[in-house]
Amino acid sequence: MGPSMQTKISDNQSLRFDVPIYLVIFVECYSIWQFGIIYYSGKTLSILGRTPLPVQIDTTAAAIVLGGIASVLVSWFLGRRLVGMLRSVLPLALVSTLLLFFPLPDGILTAAFYVQVFLCLLIFGCCHGLAILLYSEKSALMTAGVGTISVAPAIILLQGEFFPVPYGAVVAVSAAMILLMLIASWRLPGGEQPLQFAGRAERGSVPKFLFAGLLLLVLMATLLMEMTLSIAEGTPHGTAVLYFFSIVSGLLFLLLWRGLKKSPLRIFSMLLAVMCVGFILAVASAAFPRARLISCGVLGLSFVVFMMISYFGQTLFRLYPSRWIVPAFPLMILLGIIVHTLALEGLREHLTALYAGYGLTAAVMLVVYLQMEPYLNYHRKRFEQALPAREDAAGASFTEGIAVSEMKAQGPEPVPDNSSIAANPEAFAVLSPTERIVTDLILQGFTFGEIADQLDMKENAQRFHRKNIYSKLGIHSRKELFALAGATQT
DSSP states (O other), rough: OOHHHHHHHHHHHTTOOOOOOOHHHHHHHHHHHIIIIIITTSSOSSSOOOOOOOOOOOOOHHHHHHHHHHHHHHHHHHHHHHHHHHOOOOOOOHHHHHGGGGGGHHHHHHHHHHHHHHHHHHHHHHHHHHHTBBBHHHHHHHHHHHHHHHHHHHHHTTSSSSSSHHHHHHHHHHHHHHHHHHHHHHSSOOOOOOOOOOOOOGGGGSSHHHHHHHHHHHHHHHHHHHHHHHHHHHHHHHHHHHHHHHHHHHHHHHIIISOOOOOOHHHHHHHHHHHHHHHHHOOOOOTOOTTHHHHHHHHTTTTHHHHHHHHHHHHHHHHHHOOTTTHHHHHHHHHHHHHHHHHHHSSSHHHHHHHHHHHHHHHHHHEEEHHHHHHHHHHHHHHHHHHHHHHHHHHHHHHTOHHHHHTTTTTOOOOTTGGGGGGGGHTTTTTTTTHHHHHHHHHTTTHHHHHHHHHOOOOHHHHHHHHHHHHHHOOOOOHHHHHHHHHHHO
């Protein structure tokens, strides 16, 4: 008989580690390479395609699709060896970049650039996979804040907002970013990580509502990110304004999260609302042209939304350690890129309609997220209750160069079980043991049918339990139930 789901989750948690800030910045050099150079090369994703190149590049669609597919496959088959994969692939990316320095035939230069685009998409899945599978929650959130702050200045300079950037400088920056990522890969724990994945029989252990909702968030966030970059690119000085305010976004996120101890989930919803305002301003710019530049600034203030994708992947994997989760994220992102490419190609001459469509997407994303936020917050509080003050110790061990095996000797991080409601006797003492379990499952996001299946009872019986729970607690809605649970948890 194999390990239980709780054991798998606990063992996987014991593998997580804090990443030093300098390594967070080194790994996030990927974003400079991707958003500062690859994105603006050709007109597949970009409106103007203004990255200087030695050869004419009409489209990078094939390399993007193939790289995205390779990213999905690598995440699926080599999920336990992502660091080793980075160590193998990054030298190839560095060689293909250095080839662009030399006066080679156009065919070779074109091939070298397509290889670079392919590897950029492939490495994308590995970087996100590291955050999902191995980073601590603190490191995943620090990546969102510090990563946003560190990459923005370089992208502003690379896009020639203040002075023309020669082709040689672009290639040099690409090579430097890849080299720093390679250094980071050798500083991270290598080897095969003994991750344990959930089996098919354990699919019912995660609410389908949250599983599907988080994947939908990733898809919509990708679409909105691509459109945000397009809006800024099509606006004079828009890219500089966008990334300047993205620095403000990163600083604001760190202030609210680290300084004022606000929940990252609530910060996300606030920034998502700001993004909706940005798209409204973009649509209004058809009648008021000056609103276009303002929209770039407002969208920049919400930029951390895009950088938190890996954090939500980590949240999902912590709830349900399926091997599908890591490849599902690059798959959703690839689908988002394809949809954006098709939309941009079809509506390139009707940008106002395109902005309106993306504004509607932002509004839908906000509504979907607000429906999920109470459940995500409840799951996060359950983990906070159960996890000891171990992550700081893990981070200290990492920075001192102690092997991961020594970190694991500290023991796995315990995870909450389905009886966490019983830890609040003051509020829930009036409930029977079965009602407490039903209450916990409701707060986790399970539907009536899913709860009935888990407890091997008829759905009508589960509804009867819910009616009794509400009556005994003196409440009338899930909103009140969340408020009661939140008020009694620390």
